[in-house]
Structure formats: C-alpha cells, structure tokens
Amino acid sequence: MTNQRFRVNTPTVTHETIDGEAVIINLDSGNYYSLVDVGSFIWGLVEKGASAGEVQDVILQAYQGDATDVDRGVQDLLAQLQQENLIVPVDDSVTFDNEQVLSSNGHEKPAFNAPLLHKYSDMQELLLLDPIHDVDEAGWPKPVPDPPK
Amino acid sequence: MPTPQVVPSHISPEEQASRSVEYFQSVHDLFKSSQQVTGAVERSYIVGGYRIRLSFSGPALLALTRAIEHLATDDDSNPDLTICIWDSASTGQRMVSRPWQEDDFLARGVIQGYNTERIYTAFQHGSAAVSVLDMERNLAVFWAPDSNLPYWEYGSPLRSILHWWLLSRGLQLVHAAAVGNSSGGVLIGGKGGSGKSTTALTCLESNLSYVGDDYTLLGMDSGPVVHSLYSSAKLNSDHVQRFPALLPKVANPERLADEKALLFVNEHYAAKVANRLPVRAILLPRVTGLPETRLKRVSVAMTLAALAPSTIFQLPRAGGEAFKFLATFARPLPCFSLEVGTNLSTIPPAIEGLLAEIDSGSLPREE
Numbered sequence: 307m308t309n310q311r312f313r314v315n316t317p318t319v320t321h322e323t324i325d326g327e328a329v330i331i332n333l334d335s336g337n338y339y340s341l342v343d344v345g346s347f348i349w350g351l352v353e354k355g356a357s358a359g360e361v362q363d364v365i366l367q368a369y370q371g372d373a374t375d376v377d378r379g380v381q382d383l384l385a386q387l388q389q390e391n392l393i394v395p396v397d398d399s400v401t402f403d404n405e406q407v408l409s410s411n412g413h414e415k416p417a418f419n420a421p422l423l424h425k426y427s428d429m430q431e432l433l434l435l436d437p438i439h440d441v442d443e444a445g446w447p448k449p450v451p452d453p454p455k
Numbered sequence: 456m457p458t459p460q461v462v463p464s465h466i467s468p469e470e471q472a473s474r475s476v477e478y479f480q481s482v483h484d485l486f487k488s489s490q491q492v493t494g495a496v497e498r499s500y501i502v503g504g505y506r507i508r509l510s511f512s513g514p515a516l517l518a519l520t521r522a523i524e525h526l527a528t529d530d531d532s533n534p535d536l537t538i539c540i541w542d543s544a545s546t547g548q549r550m551v552s553r554p555w556q557e558d559d560f561l562a563r564g565v566i567q568g569y570n571t572e573r574i575y576t577a578f579q580h581g582s583a584a585v586s587v588l589d590m591e592r593n594l595a596v597f598w599a600p601d602s603n604l605p606y607w608e609y610g611s612p613l614r615s616i617l618h619w620w621l622l623s624r625g626l627q628l629v630h631a632a633a634v635g636n637s638s639g640g641v642l643i644g645g646k647g648g649s650g651k652s653t654t655a656l657t658c659l660e661s662n663l664s665y666v667g668d669d670y671t672l673l674g675m676d677s678g679p680v681v682h683s684l685y686s687s688a689k690l691n692s693d694h695v696q697r698f699p700a701l702l703p704k705v706a707n708p709e710r711l712a713d714e715k716a717l718l719f720v721n722e723h724y725a726a727k728v729a730n731r732l733p734v735r736a737i738l739l740p741r742v743t744g745l746p747e748t749r750l751k752r753v754s755v756a757m758t759l760a761a762l763a764p765s766t767i768f769q770l771p772r773a774g775g776e777a778f779k780f781l782a783t784f785a786r787p788l789p790c791f792s793l794e795v796g797t798n799l800s801t802i803p804p805a806i807e808g809l810l811a812e813i814d815s816g817s818l819p820r821e822e
Binding site: 316317320322323324325327328329331333336338340426428429 | 646754755756757759760763764765767768774775778779782785786
C-alpha cells in the first residue's frame with residue numbers, strides 16, 4: 307500500500323487549487339469536494355505522483371506531528387479519495403521529486419491536523435433526473451412533469 | 456479556445472461523425488420545409504459581441520425572443536451564428552423519428568453517439584425540445600413539438616446552443632446574476648434559491664444597473680467582463696410577494712400554481728439593463744435573517760465551489776473546460792459572502808459601497 311501511486315481520475319474528475327484550497331468535482335456523480343490546509347497539500351502531492359509512503363515522508367518533514375497520526379491521516383484520506391473515485395491507482399513507475407515540494411513549502415512547520423475531505427452532494431439532483439420517460443409515436447420522450455431548476 | 460468534452464460512445468468516431476452530420480442535415484432540411492409552408496420570420500441580436508440571427512418558421516415560437524430583446528439589432532448582415540427555430544404543431548411538419556436508442560439519453564439531455572467535435576446534440580427533458588449545432592457551419596436548429604413550452608424555456612431560450620457556440624468563442628455561460636454601475640459590476644453566484652434573483656431584482660429600484668439574474672455570459676477581454684444574456688427573472692411565488700411592484704409585470708400570472716413567476720425585465724426597466732460590465736468582485740448571497748446586509752470576504756476556492764457546480768451540472772457537455780474557465784475568471788477577483796438582510800433596501804447600498812471601496816483601493820480583509 308505504501309508504494310502505491312495514484313493519478314487524478316481525469317477526465318471524470320476536474321480540480322483546481324487556489325490559495326491552498328482544492329476544489330474537486332466528480333462530473334459523473336455530481337458530487338464536489340473541498341480540501342484545505344494539509345488535505346490540499348496531500349492532494350497536490352498525489353497529483354505530482356507521490357506514493358502513499360512518499361506522502362507520509364513529506365508530511366512528516368513539512369508538518370509537526372506524530373508519525374502514527376500522520377500515517378493514519380494520510381491513509382484515511384487516500385482511502386476516501388479512492389472511494390469517491392477521485393483518484394485511481396497507477397503502476398509504480400513515476401519518479402517523484404520530494405525535494406522540490408519541500409523546498410517550495412518553506413521552513414515553517416505547522417502542526418499536523420488530520421485532513422478532512424468535505425463532500426457536497428447538493429448538485430446530484432440535477433444529474434439524477436431519470437432521462438428515460440414514456441415516448442410518443444415518433445420515439446421522443448414525453449415531457450417530465452417537474453421542470454429543471 | 457476551450458473545447459467542450461466529447462461524450463464517449465461504443466460507436467467508432469468515424470461512424471459518430473457521419474451519423475451526426477446526417478442527423479443535423481435531416482433536421483435542418485425539415486426546418487427548411489416547414490419554413491416554406493409558414494414563411495420566414497427573422498430577428499438579429501448581438502450576444503457577447505457576436506451577431507446571431509434567429510430564423511423562425513412562422514411566428515409560433517417568436518416569444519422565445521422576449522428574454523433577449525434588449526440585445527436586438529437592426530443590422531442583419533453576416534451573422535456569426537444562425538439558429539433555425541421551428542415546431543411541428545404550427546407548421547404541420549413532423550420531426551424525424553429519433554435515430555438513437557433509449558439508453559443513449561445521457562445526463563443533461565446529451566445524446567450519446569450524436570456529439571462530436573463538429574456536431575452537438577441535446578434533448579431538453581421537460582420541453583421535449585431538440586437542440587443541434589453544426590459548429591463547422593455556425594448553424595443550429597432548435598425544434599419543439601409545439602409552442603406550449605415551459606416557462607423556463609421562454610425565460611432562458613436556446614440555452615444549450617448558445618452555451619456550446621459561445622464557449623467556442625471564449626465566452627462561458629454561468630449560472631449567476633450580475634449588477635453594477637459605472638465603477639463596474641459584481642457577479643452574484645450560487646445555486647437556485649441562494650438569493651441571486653432577490654439581490655438582482657432589489658437593484659431594479661436602486662442606482663445599480665441590472666445585467667441578469669439567472670444566466671449571464673462571462674468573457675476575458677482585457678480583464679473579466681460579464682455580458683447580459685437573458686433579461687428574464689424567475690421567482691418562486693412566495694418570493695414574488697416580496698416584490699409587490701413587480702407583481703403586475705409577471706408574464707405568466709395564470710400559471711403561478713405550477714410555474715415560477717416569469718418577468719421580462721427589459722420590457723419594464725429597459726433603462727436599467729446594462730449589456731456589458733467589467734467584473735470587480737464575486738458575491739455569494741446567503742440569507743441570515745438579520746435586518747442589515749453585510750459583506751464578508753471569502754476565499755476564491757469557496758467561491759469557485761459555489762459558482763462552478765451549479766453551472767456545469769445544468770449545461771449539456773459542460774465539464775472540465777468550464778471549470779477551468781471559471782477558475783481563471785475568479786482567481787484575480789475579490790470574493791465575498793453577501794449576507795442578505797431581511798430589509799431588502801439595504802442590499803443595493805452594500806453593493807454600491809463595495810464597488811466604491813474597490814474603486815478607491817480599500818477592500819475588506821479576508822476572514
């Protein structure tokens with residue numbers, strides 16, 4: 307597990323990180339997500355090709371925290387990201403340059419707090435409208451009684 | 456230029472390309488036949504700086520133009536895009552039977568196997584209308600069974616076609632309102648019911664101009680700009696009670712039991728409608744229950760999370776490119792939570808005050 311690398315599940319998933327906050331959208335499910343602080347940092351590492359173990363190493367160097375807590379926090383987040391189909395496992399063939407990540411992360415070591423994946427499902431209703439309805443004689447679906455919002 | 460996502464299908468790309476062009480041609484041929492029966496009715500509009508001609512088969516669907524009449528032009532030369540509009544009931548011309556299977560209807564009405572780089576096809580659930588665009592010929596067809604379309608089709612007409620074509624010209628439809636003044640405009644984002652319309656309509660009785668309250672059009676000229684697209688307001692029946700001055704102006708008073716109230720702002724407040732404003736800030740309305748309206752600085756990421764999903768998940772073939780566009784648009788702008796007061800008259804001064812602060816270079820700090 308610790309050598310496992312991932313990639314962002316594009317094109318199903320699209321994402322942007324702005325000022326340390328990541329916004330992630332799953333275009334298939336209609337769910338969208340946000341990650342802040344260490345969660346956003348981990349997302350960036352995964353995107354750059356870091357394995358689970360490398361993510362933990364970088365976090366331990368960049369944050370003040372207990373190794374067990376970091377291990378659990380990272381593993382939990384990666385499991386959640388996989389469960390939500392935001393990342394998918396890839397072959398272990400990518401070279402990850404953690405020196406570059408660490409040097410760009412500055413010298414201050416903030417405290418490690420377990421990352422939280424914030425999930426929003428309020429758009430699902432727009433996607434889950436049943437697209438199949440009764441059809442007319444030419445094969446066209448009849449209008450649905452409830453219009454889209 | 457951003458390229459909209461193409462829907463994958465088990466059919467080969469070559470077969471999809473051939474079927475899609477053939478389908479477009481058959482729908483366009485039927486349009487031409489219908490127009491020979493009814494005669495042509497043509498109107499021209501300037502949308503986001505582009506000249507768009509609407510060519511109708513007879514007058515049955517002319518009411519689709521009410522929401523865009525503020526963009527009308529008398530100059531009908533050389534359109535950048537032509538949209539052919541017809542219905543079966545008034546013309547007597549039957550639509551071609553659908554050539555795809557039931558499981559080809561995807562989310563947001565996209566038709567699998569009939570969407571390529573060149574041809575865009577969508578079915579609108581609710582109105583049973585078909586939109587199809589040939590990007591290569593800058594030619595589109597909108598067909599409906601009859602003119603008895605739901606209110607939202609008249610409120611935001613031809614939305615799919617305009618979204619597809621305008622995106623190819625670097626303009627992004629966004630589910631957001633916009634108001635402003637000579638200092639510039641604010642974009643007001645958020646999903647349905649968040650307070651966009653309330654905020655925009657409150658500004659009709661203020662010094663602020665109205666750009667739109669549901670869907671507007673974003674561009675990046677020398678900086679972020681918002682173009683007016685639809686000057687139609689859609690309000691829940693309980694919301695419309697908060698605007699007694701607007702009640703007599705509602706376009707569908709007999710259907711309020713089943714529909715939102717529809718108001719064509721340009722028909723009653725023509726002088727208040729601004730067709731284009733540079734965007735100075737993005738606001739996310741939030742109802743607090745407090746009497747006064749307040750502004751609080753929020754992060755760009757939070758703003759993007761409010762703005763992008765409600766846009767992307769309502770437009771066919773919108774996806775990663777739209778998200779990137781909105782991120783690029785929002786990134787340089789200050790973003791605020793607009794804590795809408797129960798005293799609606801406090802909304803316009805709060806926005807005017809913000810625009811004045813931005814003009815003078817003194818902004819509230821991020822919290």
